[in-house]
Amino acid sequence: MPVMPSARHAEHSRSISSASITRHGVGGGHPLNVDLAAHRQLLRYLKAHEQEIDIAPMVEVAESIQAHQKSGAARK
DSSP states (O other): OOOOOOHHHHHHHTTOSOOOOOOOSBTSSSTTOBOHHHHHHHHHHHHHTTTTOOOOOHHHHHHHHHHHHHTTOSOO
């Protein structure tokens, strides 16, 4: 049974500025397979917490970081 984020994970996530989850072969057919039930559980968790967790394609995240860096807002 997959382990879902706990209160400890939630506390830790408040200090993370970004994270990336990459899936390969959801449901089979790939050496880095992710169990379909576990993937669905993750999707349900993300949906239930969509007010606290921003989800975006990696290209949008990269563009946002690049714009932030160009604006001079990034700390040095």
